[in-house]
Amino acid sequence: MFTVRQMRYFDALATTLHFRKAAEMAHVSQPALSAQIAEMEEIVGAQLFERTRKSVVLSEMGQRLLPRIRSILREIRSLEEIAAQKRGLLQARIRLGIIPTIAPYLVPVLIPILRERYPALKTELKEAVTSKLIEDLRSGELDAIVAALPIEDDMLTVEPVFHDRFLIATSANDNDVLSSPMTQDNVAVERLLLLEEGHCLRDQALAVCSATRQRQLINYGATSMATLLQMVSHGMGLTLIPEIAVRAEAGHTKMRIVPFADGEPRREIGLIWRRQSERREDFHALARCIAESAETLRLSSEELSVLAQ
Amino acid sequence: MFTVRQMRYFDALATTLHFRKAAEMAHVSQPALSAQIAEMEEIVGAQLFERTRKSVVLSEMGQRLLPRIRSILREIRSLEEIAAQKRGLLQARIRLGIIPTIAPYLVPVLIPILRERYPALKTELKEAVTSKLIEDLRSGELDAIVAALPIEDDMLTVEPVFHDRFLIATSANDNDVLSSPMTQDNVAVERLLLLEEGHCLRDQALAVCSATRQRQLINYGATSMATLLQMVSHGMGLTLIPEIAVRAEAGHTKMRIVPFADGEPRREIGLIWRRQSERREDFHALARCIAESAETLRLSSEELSVLAQ
DNA sequence: TAAAAATACTCCATAGGTATTTTAT
């Protein structure tokens, strides 16, 4: 009979209706997936998918099997979670995804806290943009993710964990911000540097800085906060920096970092997991640790005044 | 995560609570099963079974997993059956178990009928005593079995298919049966030859021949109808022979075969499958073929009078 | 002809088997 692996591949192919994409989703090569699908068809003695040049569609038999296989995979996932729920909180492995504008700042603080408080916990971390993380979360590749809200997904449960203020980062010899305090309206959009497409922070920055004048944008997407801030410190422009990133990034570069003069633009960071997950308690405990970690990254007014010089 | 195979082994071990027996039930060696259970425990990071010298018991984690795993295995079995239900009747593989006192006579007739009527059908046959067949049927190793009724099992559905008369077989030079026609009461129990323990026909023969005088039994169990009838034809005693066996067995041996003078003792043969099986239509079709096969094995009165000489 | 799936092949990890040891009563 079918193996669990075969059913996973079947599910992927039924979802994508495309061998290469299904293989990608299943993290295997296309021939590996083809072989397993062929093996399944051999077993039932009938085609599961009808292939033509431009399309792959479920055969009648495939349609009959799909809901059952999905249901089995769901049950297996729930089995995994029950197995993970050892006695007690956070005693098992947790596979956590974190977006790139949080991970490098949060992780060095979070991990020691977890290690001290839950020594039996094994953490596996993955850094990727929100859309990729959500995909992996839904597929069961990850147990939970840390990302910026809002996230709307029927399959997922979202718990807000902390707020992260946006500040403005400019070159240290740039006096604009001192002469005329920056507001969300008067920020020099034509000098605004952004992360590359896909990062939620890029979109948030645009939303904050009255993105009506988007035509004037510098069309260069940095691949990480660190390179973005390198650019800023070399006088190439200015950018939004999340508060949690400041201490790590501002230390070794000559930058001026100031709050907005009007209001407090910020992003809300949440912990997200599959709705049917049986590990709610685990995730709540984890969320508390994350909130604590974020707290330690918050800047005091003394630090802020130094950075604004 | 677990493989289907591992879950099957887990189920077997949770059922038997004995590694060797579980391995037997799963048709693998004991170390193979041990290795897979160890692998599962490695995966969850906890013991699933607590082993002591005299007992294997489910751990707390094992208990938590067991119902889920059973449920997954049930779903997988149902998946198999849906897959087997190709369009149309008997188009798929059918794994059929038949008891040893039927198989050699029925199979040569049944197979050609099936091959002609359902050319797409793949049959896999297994011959074993009823208790073994029921075990394999329940475990999903077989799809259906042919055995003597009654069979009482909540998990199974029984369909009566045909009746099979019992006749008396004696050596050709044995004149007892001619001088005084045999009845179920006067049969010479002290000369009655039987199959070995485990065969239902042995018990039926005893029931037919007023088994009140069981002390006088010859304590020799033949391993098959053929050897039993060899013994009879060599004058070692007499035995009950099912009608379906007569033509095949009486041809090449010097035996006298006569009906009982009183009544018509007989066994009822049925087709049995798992209650939740989705292949009822397949099984009904198969039952019809079996009934037809049995019909062709029935003896005419002419044949009977020849055999009685 | 270009994209997609199938095929060919090689390699390695996994599961299986047999023989043997360890363990607990």
Place this chain on the structure above:
DNA sequence: ATAAAATACCTATGGAGTATTTTTA
């Protein structure tokens, strides 16, 4: 001492990967 499970060790197979061919719109 004995029965049961674990371990050691070897083998075979299944599934993976890369490279390549076949297919069809």
